Amino acid sequence: MQRLLSSxxxxxxxxxxxxxxxxxxxxxxxxxxxxxxxxxGGLVQTVIDPGARIDMTRIGKxxxxxxxxxxxxxxxxPGGAEVxxxxxxxxxxxxxxxxxxxxxxxxxxxxxxxxxxxxxxxVRALPIRAIFKVQAEIIRxxxxxxxxxDFTEFKSSKIVATGTEGGANLFQIEYFERQxxxxxxxxxxxxxxxGSGFERVFEVGPVYRAEKHETSRHINEYTSLxxxxxxxxxxxDVIAMQxxxxxxxxxxxxxxxxxxxxxxxxxxxxxxxxxxxxxxxxAVQLVEASGHRLPAGDLDPEAERRLCDWTLxxxxxxxxxxxxxxxxxxPMYTYFREDDPATSRSFDLLFRGLEITTGSQRIHDHDLLxxxxxxxxLDPELYQSYLSIFKHGMPPHGGLAIxxxxxxxxxxxxxxxxxxxxxxRDRHRLEP
Amino acid sequence: MQRLLSSxxxxxxxxxxxxxxxxxxxxxxxxxxxxxxxxxGGLVQTVIDPGARIDMTRIGKxxxxxxxxxxxxxxxxPGGAEVxxxxxxxxxxxxxxxxxxxxxxxxxxxxxxxxxxxxxxxVRALPIRAIFKVQAEIIRxxxxxxxxxDFTEFKSSKIVATGTEGGANLFQIEYFERQxxxxxxxxxxxxxxxGSGFERVFEVGPVYRAEKHETSRHINEYTSLxxxxxxxxxxxDVIAMQxxxxxxxxxxxxxxxxxxxxxxxxxxxxxxxxxxxxxxxxAVQLVEASGHRLPAGDLDPEAERRLCDWTLxxxxxxxxxxxxxxxxxxPMYTYFREDDPATSRSFDLLFRGLEITTGSQRIHDHDLLxxxxxxxxLDPELYQSYLSIFKHGMPPHGGLAIxxxxxxxxxxxxxxxxxxxxxxRDRHRLEP
Numbered sequence: 001m002q003r004l005l006s007s008x009x010x011x012x013x014x015x016x017x018x019x020x021x022x023x024x025x026x027x028x029x030x031x032x033x034x035x036x037x038x039x040x041g042g043l044v045q046t047v048i049d050p051g052a053r054i055d056m057t058r059i060g061k062x063x064x065x066x067x068x069x070x071x072x073x074x075x076x077x078p079g080g081a082e083v084x085x086x087x088x089x090x091x092x093x094x095x096x097x098x099x100x101x102x103x104x105x106x107x108x109x110x111x112x113x114x115x116x117x118x119x120x121x122x123v124r125a126l127p128i129r130a131i132f133k134v135q136a137e138i139i140r141x142x143x144x145x146x147x148x149x150d151f152t153e154f155k156s157s158k159i160v161a162t163g164t165e166g167g168a169n170l171f172q173i174e175y176f177e178r179q180x181x182x183x184x185x186x187x188x189x190x191x192x193x194x195g196s197g198f199e200r201v202f203e204v205g206p207v208y209r210a211e212k213h214e215t216s217r218h219i220n221e222y223t224s225l226x227x228x229x230x231x232x233x234x235x236x237d238v239i240a241m242q243x244x245x246x247x248x249x250x251x252x253x254x255x256x257x258x259x260x261x262x263x264x265x266x267x268x269x270x271x272x273x274x275x276x277x278x279x280x281x282x283a284v285q286l287v288e289a290s291g292h293r294l295p296a297g298d299l300d301p302e303a304e305r306r307l308c309d310w311t312l313x314x315x316x317x318x319x320x321x322x323x324x325x326x327x328x329x330x331p332m333y334t335y336f337r338e339d340d341p342a343t344s345r346s347f348d349l350l351f352r353g354l355e356i357t358t359g360s361q362r363i364h365d366h367d368l369l370x371x372x373x374x375x376x377x378l379d380p381e382l383y384q385s386y387l388s389i390f391k392h393g394m395p396p397h398g399g400l401a402i403x404x405x406x407x408x409x410x411x412x413x414x415x416x417x418x419x420x421x422x423x424x425r426d427r428h429r430l431e432p
Numbered sequence: 433m434q435r436l437l438s439s440x441x442x443x444x445x446x447x448x449x450x451x452x453x454x455x456x457x458x459x460x461x462x463x464x465x466x467x468x469x470x471x472x473g474g475l476v477q478t479v480i481d482p483g484a485r486i487d488m489t490r491i492g493k494x495x496x497x498x499x500x501x502x503x504x505x506x507x508x509x510p511g512g513a514e515v516x517x518x519x520x521x522x523x524x525x526x527x528x529x530x531x532x533x534x535x536x537x538x539x540x541x542x543x544x545x546x547x548x549x550x551x552x553x554x555v556r557a558l559p560i561r562a563i564f565k566v567q568a569e570i571i572r573x574x575x576x577x578x579x580x581x582d583f584t585e586f587k588s589s590k591i592v593a594t595g596t597e598g599g600a601n602l603f604q605i606e607y608f609e610r611q612x613x614x615x616x617x618x619x620x621x622x623x624x625x626x627g628s629g630f631e632r633v634f635e636v637g638p639v640y641r642a643e644k645h646e647t648s649r650h651i652n653e654y655t656s657l658x659x660x661x662x663x664x665x666x667x668x669d670v671i672a673m674q675x676x677x678x679x680x681x682x683x684x685x686x687x688x689x690x691x692x693x694x695x696x697x698x699x700x701x702x703x704x705x706x707x708x709x710x711x712x713x714x715a716v717q718l719v720e721a722s723g724h725r726l727p728a729g730d731l732d733p734e735a736e737r738r739l740c741d742w743t744l745x746x747x748x749x750x751x752x753x754x755x756x757x758x759x760x761x762x763p764m765y766t767y768f769r770e771d772d773p774a775t776s777r778s779f780d781l782l783f784r785g786l787e788i789t790t791g792s793q794r795i796h797d798h799d800l801l802x803x804x805x806x807x808x809x810l811d812p813e814l815y816q817s818y819l820s821i822f823k824h825g826m827p828p829h830g831g832l833a834i835x836x837x838x839x840x841x842x843x844x845x846x847x848x849x850x851x852x853x854x855x856x857r858d859r860h861r862l863e864p
Contacts, residue, residue: 003663020663020827022629022825023825038629039629039631040582040629040630040631040632062824062825063825064825064826064827091827091828092796092797092825092826092827092828093825094823094824094825095823095824097824118820119624120627120628120820120821120824121628121820121824123625123628123629123630124628124629129628129629129630132584132586132630133584135586135587136584136585136586139585139587140575140579140585143572143575147572150472152564152565152568153568153571153572154564154567154568154854155567155571155638155655155836155854156854156855157638157653157854157855157856157857158590158638159603159640159652159653159857160862160863161862161863171591171605171606171607172605172606173603173604173606173614174603174604174605175603175862176642176644178862180862182605189854189855192551192552192864193555193854196552196553196555196556196561197454197470197471197472197555197561198472198555198564199471199472200472204636205637205638206587206589206590206637206638208591210608212608220591221589221590221591223587231435231452231523364523364524365524385863385864386864388550388552388553388864389552391526391527392494392526392527392529392552392553393454393455393494393495393496393524393525393526394496394524395452395496395523395524396523396524404587422586422587422588422589422621422625423588423589423621424589425589425591427608430591430592430593430607430610430612431592431593431817432624432817432818432820
């Protein structure tokens with residue numbers, strides 16, 4: 001007999017089925033024992049009749065079992081049916097789990113460090129498993145939408161000879177006889193691919209920041225959803241592409257992850273044809289009028305929260321772009337407004353109080369880029385490989401990056417980005 | 433007017449169109465000049481009439497231009513039409529390219545090192561661009577098929593505290609106050625995810641081997657297409673999944689990359705319901721009978737070629753599995769045949785003379801795995817994090833990994849895996 005998933009079996013009233021999975025729970029009443037079986041399809045209630053010759057003393061929670069039985073309608077059981085077990089076989093025994101993975105309320109109060117220390121076990125809890133189902137769907141919908149817009153996926157090297165922006169916060173690697181670094185972003189490579197004639201490219205890959213941050217928003221290794229596109233008029237073309245992209249992701253996650261969203265009491269954002277935009281100057285005025293002092297040239301986390309609150313009240317949107325950051329506070333490759341050269345053609349996207357994207361139009365003229373490097377005190381000699389792509393015909397272009405874990409965190413309303421990272425790396429954590 | 437791609441414009445006979453792209457070539461006859469424009473859609477012939485007021489002396493190869501003109505049927509032009517230019521605007525100037533990117537025959541004779549040194553430019557050549565279009569389609573079809581089989585995509589960390597198999601060939605990282613390493617494979621993580629209840633998972637991500645190889649088959653960083661599945665009977669379930677997967681990839685690449693395959697004179701392999709299998713013992717006998725001596729316990733590249741030749745002649749298949757390698761020559765987590773404990777439940781897949789996959793059923797019993805570690809002289813204490821997943825209920829499982837660049841190379845008949853790597857890393861190459 002072919003193994004069925006629990007979700008399938010529950011529909012086969014009256015049929016004999018074969019199931020396999022983990023013992024999620026055992027409920028032992030005098031008359032009858034219930035074994036709740038968990039598989040990748042969900043949970044199913046199975047029943048061991050007192051007459052069945054199954055020795056339940058040799059079975060415990062998280063044992064892996066295979067069973068055959070008959071599906072019987074039972075209105076009181078989750079899914080409207082239960083499986084009366086005929087035979088049961090143990091595939092693998094299990095120690096008592098170190099976490100209460102079948103009691104979401106208890107697990108929710110467990111310290112995050114303990115959850116992460118026991119990541120292989122904590123993912124078994126359905127609300128935690130749901131996080132990574134949603135994350136997988138975000139990757140799928142992201143790639144699917146960009147392909148529909150004629151973007152090509154590519155894979156760039158994560159081992160680089162120099163940093164993207166001057167060498168701070170790099171992890172160093174012993175690379176044979178040389179020193180190399182872990183890539184902070186595929187920025188140079190995605191621009192290269194635009195100039196190589198692909199015009200529209202995307203990458204889903206890891207990036208590294210050797211920052212000593214210990215906040216709920218930072219990790220030292222994360223998955224960056226990058227795209228870059230050529231032949232744009234300005235940064236608004238990049239923004240328009242992202243609006244369509246995020247709408248697709250939202251719709252797809254809502255469609256395929258209804259159960260998972262419910263487990264977190266979460267709703268995806270509703271995204272229309274546009275997302276509201278504030279200029280950096282407007283944003284600063286709003287934040288300062290609300291009584292919060294800002295550092296020069298940038299927004300801080302408190303400002304991001306206030307801007308989202310304001311936008312939600314004013315427009316109903318849970319997302320807001322801030323455009324036109326001061327050029328001096330953006331990377332050297334950032335384009336500027338011709339009518340206001342101190343203002344960049346860059347933007348951040350804030351979602352429910354957190355920055356999840358940074359993007360911009362990039363400089364495509366070689367000599368201008370060299371001049372901008374010099375203004376920043378960067379030595380163009382160290383960027384010869386990057387600069388070469390601008391010598392041979394580079395179209396106007398721009399792009400952005402979305403932090404996958406931050407987006408997952410905000411969609412589900414989690415409180416720490418590490419909750420949305422399977423195997424997070426921080427200053428103290430290298431395992432599991 | 434909206435920009436059209438060349439491939440679209442060629443169908444709009446009689447219409448006014450706007451195009452943008454790179455100047456692929458200029459052909460200057462006394463009467464008329466032709467400008468061949470290249471964009472992500474391909475090539476289009478455009479015509480500058482002598483009467484048009486366009487100063488062609490200020491335009492060179494690889495300039496980025498935008499033009500408007502009228503589509504005129506012309507049977508002698510590629511695509512059956514040409515565009516008569518009305519206006520032309522330069523978006524970016526270009527130095528003379530360092531490679532003959534518009535002359536495939538000349539480029540084919542260029543030394544690979546030069547092609548790689550100038551990767552941003554060499555990708556502009558249509559046969560080289562085709563390689564990475566095919567590669568993108570392989571990733572898409574791989575992910576699509578596994579999702580259709582209920583696999584979930586995940587992302588694991590590439591920074592690890594210890595190596596997967598004992599610590600050789602690892603790149604070392606300065607990780608804050610500690611030493612860490614670049615992951616050689618997501619092996620432990622994909623097993624973890626099976627045990628975490630996802631049961632069926634896949635990853636597309638970079639892996640690292642600090643090997644000093646200098647061959648046409650090795651690179652120090654490559655993209656690994658990994659999958660792992662639980663609740664299998666034995667390694668044959670993993671093989672059956674891969675057969676369906678490879679058939680889907682083959683069919684999809686044939687469907688979406690007809691032009692790209694043609695540029696390389698390549699055909700995808702025809703894959704039926706099964707792929708032939710040889711046992712390791714049979715393989716050794718065949719190779720030695722053909723007059724080639726083998727190293728103990730393994731196949732070498734010459735053996736892989738001979739086995740593929742033999743299989744092709746005998747069965748018509750361009751792929752062949754070798755199953756049942758000696759257990760002692762496989763990783764410690766490899767399962768064995770109960771009827772022959774010195775023989776592993778592992779396999780290699782050979783394709784057109786090259787190994788592109790290694791896989792196996794894995795040991796899922798904690799105590800057995802510890803015993804196998806001890807037999808190999810590995811200290812179980814160093815693997816506590818990995819071993820913990822086997823303490824809490826791990827189903828029978830197995831999986832495999834496909835080298836993306838090797839698969840791309842073999843599909844297109846390339847002679848070096850670096851040709852199928854956008855930004856290859858070897859002992860001497862860290863840029864671009």
